[in-house]
Amino acid sequence: MNKKTILAAALVSTAAFPAVSMAEASANVGWVSEYIFRGVFQEDSSAYAGIDYAHDSGFYLGTWGADVGLGLETDLYFGYTGGEDFTYKVGFTGYYYTDDFDDTYQEINLGIGYGIFALDVAIGEWDGFGTPLDYTFTSITISPEKGPYYKFGVWGDDYPDVVLVGPSGDAEYFEIGYAYSLEDHGVDLSFALTYSDDLVVGNVDDFASAEAAGDYAVVFGAKKSFGIGGE
Numbered sequence: 237m238n239k240k241t242i243l244a245a246a247l248v249s250t251a252a253f254p255a256v257s258m259a260e261a262s263a264n265v266g267w268v269s270e271y272i273f274r275g276v277f278q279e280d281s282s283a284y285a286g287i288d289y290a291h292d293s294g295f296y297l298g299t300w301g302a303d304v305g306l307g308l309e310t311d312l313y314f315g316y317t318g319g320e321d322f323t324y325k326v327g328f329t330g331y332y333y334t335d336d337f338d339d340t341y342q343e344i345n346l347g348i349g350y351g352i353f354a355l356d357v358a359i360g361e362w363d364g365f366g367t368p369l370d371y372t373f374t375s376i377t378i379s380p381e382k383g384p385y386y387k388f389g390v391w392g393d394d395y396p397d398v399v400l401v402g403p404s405g406d407a408e409y410f411e412i413g414y415a416y417s418l419e420d421h422g423v424d425l426s427f428a429l430t431y432s433d434d435l436v437v438g439n440v441d442d443f444a445s446a447e448a449a450g451d452y453a454v455v456f457g458a459k460k461s462f463g464i465g466g467e
Contacts (some may be wrong), residue, residue: 261289266459271302272428273375274389275295275409276399277453279305287350287464294318295439296327307335315345323349330359339363343373352380361396371395400434407434413455 264286271282279302287301297314315327326346331341343360358373375389389409391399396407413428430437431452438453 247417250412258366261287262461262465263287263458263464266274266457266460268455268457269440270453270455271304272336272430272453272455274375274391274436275407275411275430275432277308277436277439279303280439281459304333304337307333309333309337312450313345319349321350321371322465323347336365341363343371352378364398369394369398384412384414387413396434399436408432409435420462424459425459426455428455428457429453430455440446 238352250465254379262337263286267283269279270277271284282303282305284300284302286298288296290296294316295314299313299343302309310332311329312332313327313329315325317323317325317327325345326347327345329341329343331338331346333339335338341360343355343358345358347354347356349355351427354377356377358400360371360372360373361364362369362371370393372392373389374392375387375388377385379385387410389411400407409432411428411430413426415424415426417428429452434449
């Protein structure tokens with residue numbers, strides 16, 4: 237969402253792995269017609285870029301940044317993932333902003349997956365410009381090998397009162413999308429439809445009020461990925 241110590245911890249974790257182990261770094265750049273994060277509108281026509289490091293032990297580390305109009309969002313994350321048929325992950329993500337677009341979010345990320353199903357949970361705190369609020373975010377994603385993916389997400393704890401359009405309570409959204417990969421070129425093209433009657437999915441600036449901002453948004457995107465080294 238509009239989201240210090242983690243970078244030092246990540247570097248210590250990296251140093252703990254032997255240099256002879258396999259590792260891979262990659263980068264990506266992309267664009268989306270609308271930047272919507274966890275069901276909430278962030279910015280029209282947003283460009284982004286990221287760098288990721290993955291170790292064969294399961295450790296990962298990365299950073300990602302996006303244009304949010306009034307400033308820049310920068311995410312820092314690290315964690316550990318493992319498993320084959322049954323997968324799991326545990327990690328940390330921090331979301332940081334310039335020009336007071338939003339305040340800092342820091343969260344613990346937990347996830348499990350089996351086959352085409354994935355359950356992810358984030359437990360975090362929003363600094364709230366001096367009034368911190370706790371939040372949870374839970375999502376269930378179904379990703380068949382062919383065809384579209386489906387995601388249901390819900391905000392919980394104190395934070396939904398900030399982003400809800402309607403009465404207090406949990407804030408829910410549904411997303412369906414499809415990605416087509418041009419593997420020879422390292423390019424992914426994507427389409428997603430996000431719907432919610434709880435959240436501000438559309439750009440409020442295009443409407444008279446948040447309540448009138450619309451229940452859904454259609455997003456198109458393109459991403460270029462490439463390797464930047466390895467051992």
